[in-house]
Amino acid sequence: MNRVRVIVSGKVQGVSYRDTCRREALAQHVGGWVRNRPDGSVEAVFEGAPEAVDAMVAWARFGPPSAAVDRIELFEEAPAGLAGFTIEV
Template sequence: MNQPSSDRIRAHAIISGRVQGVGYRASTWDMAQLLKLSGWVRNLRDGRVEAVFEGTQAQIDEMLRWCHQGPPAAQVTAVDVNYETPEGLQGFEVISSVRW
């Protein structure tokens, strides 16, 4: 029997620091695939990165731990997280356009 979908949570993260031009979005996609998370990641106009992750508490916790470090060239100064109601996203997407 499948687990109920109520075990899924959604984290909306804003990552600050040197996180653009260092492969942060591509590395986030890699880690999301490894952890089997759904959601998306994109650059913001102000130099931060925005991401949404949907999965279990354990998956989300691991992803957020990774976000605090990011890829080797990144210098993360803050990760601000809000928890929201999951939307049932499928797959993980890198959004290439900058949010204005």
């Protein structure tokens, strides 16, 4: 199992980034969560099989079609056994 925290900057709020991220994560069988941050960025945690987590990181670099990702920061973390994927408020 791998776990990665990502912070995505750019035009990523108000473009269905969180909902699309949740759908992509569920399709990849990745656990975790996604949320908007006060500074306009989006933060997410992806946890699961290495190839599935890599696929989510690749997706996060672009997001949904209406997003414009400028930068992504990655932080590897110890897995916590997350199941399911939620949108945090």
